[in-house]
Amino acid sequence: MSEPPRLVVLISGRGSNLRALAEAIRQGRLRATIAAVISNRADAAGLAFAAEQGLPTRVVPQAGLSRAAHSDALRAAVLPFEPRLVCLAGFMRLLAPTFTQAFPNRIVNIHPSLLPAFPGLDAQRQAFDYGVKISGCTVHLVDDELDHGPIVMQSAVPALDDDTAETLAARILSAEHKTYPAAVERLLHEPWGIEGRRVVFQSSQSA
Numbered sequence: 001m002s003e004p005p006r007l008v009v010l011i012s013g014r015g016s017n018l019r020a021l022a023e024a025i026r027q028g029r030l031r032a033t034i035a036a037v038i039s040n041r042a043d044a045a046g047l048a049f050a051a052e053q054g055l056p057t058r059v060v061p062q063a064g065l066s067r068a069a070h071s072d073a074l075r076a077a078v079l080p081f082e083p084r085l086v087c088l089a090g091f092m093r094l095l096a097p098t099f100t101q102a103f104p105n106r107i108v109n110i111h112p113s114l115l116p117a118f119p120g121l122d123a124q125r126q127a128f129d130y131g132v133k134i135s136g137c138t139v140h141l142v143d144d145e146l147d148h149g150p151i152v153m154q155s156a157v158p159a160l161d162d163d164t165a166e167t168l169a170a171r172i173l174s175a176e177h178k179t180y181p182a183a184v185e186r187l188l189h190e191p192w193g194i195e196g197r198r199v200v201f202q203s204s205q206s207a
Helices: 016-027 045-052 067-081 123-130 165-189
Strands: 006-011 033-039 057-059 085-088 107-111 134-141 151-158 192-195 198-201
Touching: 006 016, 006 067, 016 033, 016 045, 016 165, 033 045, 033 067, 045 057, 085 165, 107 165, 123 134, 123 165, 134 165, 151 165
Parallel strands: 006 033, 006 085, 033 057, 085 107, 151 198
Antiparallel strands: 107 134, 134 151, 192 198
16 A cells, blocks of 8 residues: 655745644545644644654754745755655745745645735735635745745635634634645645636536
């Protein structure tokens, strides 16, 4: 039996989407293995979870390093694990082209808005303050621009009249935990291509 596809997950904080990926693997909804969890912060809570699960962990500190130098160090940390995909799960550091080009169309991110609306930090608060009626989350491939690469999958989340920014963010996070593993599973196990701004799965195309 062949080894499942390998993932390397990059985190900066609590790692809730790391947990969602790990749970999906445990339940058989995501046919993959997490080869390593790498953080730019030694105090990231997600590292403790990874250690509890017996997953290899690495810390690549960014202090004193330029974006390019830190990306080079990250690339050196990731390459030995030979991942099929690099999954960003709350990784709060922009990646330099030297990193993204080392893994072309193999870096995946999840963002808490329906891109291209509300890129960048505090997307949930941006959406709430703008007064949207529908928000959600987006899984996309990572390119050299912020929250920009081809879209893999999106899930819509209604903004309710009695929402606060916090309650809306909590429902978006719940959607993220379902959408991210589903998107990664499809990227790993279905044929796909890129058409313009979209990732298109052959199984989704009409005959």
